[in-house]
Amino acid sequence: xxxxxxxxxxxxxxxxxxxxxxxxxxxxxxxxxxxxxxxxxxxxxxxxxxxxxxxxxxxxxxxxxxxxxxxxxxxxxxxxxxxxxxxxxxxxxxxxxxxxxxxxxxxxxxxxxxxxxxxxxxxxxxxxxxxxxxxxxxxxxxxxxxxxxxxxxxxxxxxxxxxxxxxxxxxxxxxxxxxxxxxxxxxxxxxxxxxxxxxxxxxxxxxxxxxxxxxxxxxxxxxxxxxxxxxxxxxxxxxxxxxxxxxxxxxxxxxxxxxxxxxxxxxxxxxxxxxxxxxxxxxxxxxxxxxxxxxxxxxxxxxxxxxxxxxxxxxxxxxxxxxxx
Amino acid sequence: xxxxxxxxxxxxxxxxxxxxxxxxxxxxxxxxxxxxxxxxxxxxxxxxxxxxxxxxxxxxxxxxxxxxxxxxxxxxxxxxxxxxxxxxxxxxxxxxxxxxxxxxxxxxxxxxxxxxxxxxxxxxxxxxxxxxxxxxxxxxxxxxxxxxxxxxxxxxxxxxxxxxxxxxxxxxxxxxxxxxxxxxxxxxxxxxxxxxxxxxxxxxxxxxxxxxxxxxxxxxxxxxxxxxxxxxxxxxxxxxxxxxxxxxxxxxxxxxxxxxxxxxxxxxxxxxxxxxxxxxxxxxxxxxxxxxxxxxxxxxxxxxxxxxxxxxxxxxxxxxxxxxxxxxxxxxxxxxxxxxxxxxxxxxxxxxxxxxxxxxxxxxxxxxxxxxxxxxxxxxxxxxxxxxxxxxxxxxxxxxxxxxxxxxxxxxxxxxxxxxx
Numbered sequence: 001x002x003x004x005x006x007x008x009x010x011x012x013x014x015x016x017x018x019x020x021x022x023x024x025x026x027x028x029x030x031x032x033x034x035x036x037x038x039x040x041x042x043x044x045x046x047x048x049x050x051x052x053x054x055x056x057x058x059x060x061x062x063x064x065x066x067x068x069x070x071x072x073x074x075x076x077x078x079x080x081x082x083x084x085x086x087x088x089x090x091x092x093x094x095x096x097x098x099x100x101x102x103x104x105x106x107x108x109x110x111x112x113x114x115x116x117x118x119x120x121x122x123x124x125x126x127x128x129x130x131x132x133x134x135x136x137x138x139x140x141x142x143x144x145x146x147x148x149x150x151x152x153x154x155x156x157x158x159x160x161x162x163x164x165x166x167x168x169x170x171x172x173x174x175x176x177x178x179x180x181x182x183x184x185x186x187x188x189x190x191x192x193x194x195x196x197x198x199x200x201x202x203x204x205x206x207x208x209x210x211x212x213x214x215x216x217x218x219x220x221x222x223x224x225x226x227x228x229x230x231x232x233x234x235x236x237x238x239x240x241x242x243x244x245x246x247x248x249x250x251x252x253x254x255x256x257x258x259x260x261x262x263x264x265x266x267x268x269x270x271x272x273x274x275x276x277x278x279x280x281x282x283x284x285x286x287x288x289x290x291x292x293x294x295x296x297x298x299x300x301x302x303x304x305x306x307x308x309x310x311x312x313x314x315x316x317x318x319x320x321x322x323x324x325x
Numbered sequence: 326x327x328x329x330x331x332x333x334x335x336x337x338x339x340x341x342x343x344x345x346x347x348x349x350x351x352x353x354x355x356x357x358x359x360x361x362x363x364x365x366x367x368x369x370x371x372x373x374x375x376x377x378x379x380x381x382x383x384x385x386x387x388x389x390x391x392x393x394x395x396x397x398x399x400x401x402x403x404x405x406x407x408x409x410x411x412x413x414x415x416x417x418x419x420x421x422x423x424x425x426x427x428x429x430x431x432x433x434x435x436x437x438x439x440x441x442x443x444x445x446x447x448x449x450x451x452x453x454x455x456x457x458x459x460x461x462x463x464x465x466x467x468x469x470x471x472x473x474x475x476x477x478x479x480x481x482x483x484x485x486x487x488x489x490x491x492x493x494x495x496x497x498x499x500x501x502x503x504x505x506x507x508x509x510x511x512x513x514x515x516x517x518x519x520x521x522x523x524x525x526x527x528x529x530x531x532x533x534x535x536x537x538x539x540x541x542x543x544x545x546x547x548x549x550x551x552x553x554x555x556x557x558x559x560x561x562x563x564x565x566x567x568x569x570x571x572x573x574x575x576x577x578x579x580x581x582x583x584x585x586x587x588x589x590x591x592x593x594x595x596x597x598x599x600x601x602x603x604x605x606x607x608x609x610x611x612x613x614x615x616x617x618x619x620x621x622x623x624x625x626x627x628x629x630x631x632x633x634x635x636x637x638x639x640x641x642x643x644x645x646x647x648x649x650x651x652x653x654x655x656x657x658x659x660x661x662x663x664x665x666x667x668x669x670x671x672x673x674x675x676x677x678x679x680x681x682x683x684x685x686x687x688x689x690x691x692x693x694x695x696x697x698x699x700x701x702x703x704x705x706x707x708x709x710x711x712x713x714x715x716x717x718x719x720x721x722x723x724x725x726x727x728x729x730x731x732x733x734x735x736x737x738x739x740x741x742x743x744x745x746x
Contacts, residue, residue, distance in 0.1 A: 052532055058562055063521055063555035070525020073510070074533070094552070097515045098522070105500035105511055108716040142717050142725070166719035194723065241723035 002185030008041050008178040010152035014159035019049045028055045029081030039119055039178055061091035068114050069099055077113045085120040086129025099168045100143030111166040121212045121262050122309055123176040125302040132299050133263035138170045139240035146239040148172040150214035152182040157190035174212035196243035202232030205256035205322055208247055210236040213260045220315045239269050248280045255286040256322045260310050265293040287325035290318045390635050391615050392605040396663045398671025409614035415678040421609050423687055425454040425666045428478040430691040431487045434698045439644045443702050444494045448475045452639030455665030456572050459612025463620055467537040471523035474512040476542050483509040488701040497708050517543055517550030524556040527565035538623035539567040546577025549585045557597040566623035569631045574638035579651040591633035599629045606636025607665040
């Protein structure tokens with residue numbers, strides 16, 4: 001069986017395994033070497049694999065992603081770190097106009113096995129640009145894959161799978177879950193990277209979430225159970241592609257769906273899920289698909305983030321509204 | 326044909342010795358931009374210092390640049406760079422001439438095809454043949470090229486079939502060729518992005534322990550882009566074997582170079598800690614020599630170099646552009662006097678480097694190329710409808726599969742309707 005470890009440690013172990021297994025794997029980013037990353041996710045990797053494999057880069061996000069593209073063209077498999085969610089935008093051009101399209105433009109001749117790690121989301125009392133959830137901006141772009149683990153075990157295995165993928169993968173790490181421990185079985189046969197998982201069975205309503213909100217939804221389901229409501233929780237794990245089949249199967253059973261994410265609701269991934277599930281499950285639904293997420297406002301200062309972020313009560317409120325239809 | 330580049334590899338040290346430390350050496354009209362100290366990485370900044378000294382007090386309209394062949398076709402000596410073309414034969418020179426003539430012909434044909442509605446757009450290289458052929462022929466097969474969208478002459482040097490360049494301009498693909506087939510990356514439309522790809526690729530070469538080099542092409546407008554500055558930073562920090570080849574064709578669509586920079590572009594390199602040099606971009610011999618020098622630096626572990634080829638875009642930015650709105654005829658006329666092809670022709674004729682039939686045979690070859698390009702474009706099939714869904718992902722994607730199936734069903738519905746009629 002596995003060992004209990006925190007998510008940050010699980011990602012570290014996963015990177016270590018990838019560096020050890022494949023000499024073409026590189027880790028790149030600001031402060032990833034000696035410091036081990038600001039969250040220590042890359043702790044000790046440079047010491048063990050050297051400066052040529054674990055590369056401290058200049059403070060230039062476009063440069064980090066742009067040179068990773070060049071390294072991938074040369075046959076390397078770079079795993080780059082963007083230090084925080086809000087810092088990805090200087091690299092957004094390279095990601096969207098170059099990385100995402102290279103395989104298609106070359107008619108399949110060129111592969112782009114680049115992983116972009118982005119610690120994301122709020123709840124840790126950080127300053128501006130350190131708490132955002134920009135996943136929908138990447139999921140909207142064809143050519144990119146977007147995933148977000150919710151626990152240490154998935155973090156470990158999804159990183160292995162992301163590195164092995166010949167497509168660019170944006171790997172969103174829920175930073176407020178970095179210190180949550182879970183059992184990680186490094187000998188396991190993991191679920192496919194883009195497969196959603198039912199993490200709690202239920203019959204009355206489906207809660208769908210990914211990354212940092214999965215734990216919240218499990219807490220919501222536990223609280224609702226005390227009121228006699230039996231909620232199912234689906235951990236989506238992958239935002240692009242989205243595993244609609246698993247959500248559909250759940251909704252056909254429960255007939256109600258609430259989608260929860262930290263990102264603003266407007267044009268967010270919840271909107272896409274609501275639209276498609278409405279198409280697929282129109283005759284099964286007893287209530288419109290509801291969404292709980294951030295507001296159409298800049299991520300607020302830390303003293304207000306508890307108001308902004310979905311919490312137990314806001315999700316329970318949505319559950320009540322759905323059940324009232 | 327290719328120019329034997331072995332001459333460029335051998336005399337690097339001897340060239341430095343020959344040049345000594347006397348700084349700029351001038352030809353009839355050309356002035357070297359720097360000192361021979363730049364032959365070693367440690368003194369790389371000396372070149373830029375020398376360059377700054379050389380241009381001080383001069384008007385920017387009279388740029389100091391490396392020149393081996395004057396506009397009149399007269400060969401001028403250059404203590405620093407002559408060594409890099411020392412082994413060049415008459416046949417090599419005819420080859421360079423042929424490359425430039427055929428590239429210009431291909432370009433003219435593509436422009437005509439755009440006017441005839443066969444291409445959606447064309448970015449002409451007219452006037453920049455020497456910069457592209459000179460630098461392109463300095464490359465080894467194992468070097469890697471990252472072009473912008475105007476490097477038709479470099480593509481020619483790499484052996485990319487010119488008709489392959491036309492697919493994206495005709496709208497049948499967004500790139501099309503296999504970049505690894507000729508070590509010639511896809512054209513990049515977003516200005517300056519490819520300078521970072523080149524730098525990353527060059528970093529990979531270093532990791533592999535190989536001695537290839539990378540060349541990144543971009544224009545004067547791209548020098549304003551953050552990506553180009555970041556690629557300077559990364560390449561300097563990692564000592565990457567990359568040559569930045571900036572074709573300063575004076576105009577970024579309607580904006581002159583003065584709207585991009587207060588200092589001559591090659592001087593940008595100084596602040597990043599590597600040498601920059603300005604070469605007469607209409608002098609194919611000088612472009613060949615300077616690029617060989619820069620590639621040799623890259624190969625021998627001395628890191629990046631910025632080459633600014635001072636040239637002129639004789640035509641429009643693209644076929645959608647109207648240069649009469651922003652520049653006068655007299656400017657183009659002044660540059661026509663410096664035409665790269667005419668210049669080499671004068672030299673070849675004065676040196677008796679051609680036989681009687683050479684120009685006539687080349688004219689016939691040029692005609693044949695034009696015909697081939699014309700026919701190839703018109704015969705280019707539209708892509709299959711399902712190409713929309715191909716190669717979006719290497720490993721596949723559920724949404725793409727779903728939408729492909731929907732599209733197929735929708736297409737099939739027309740066939741059903743036809744059948745049922």
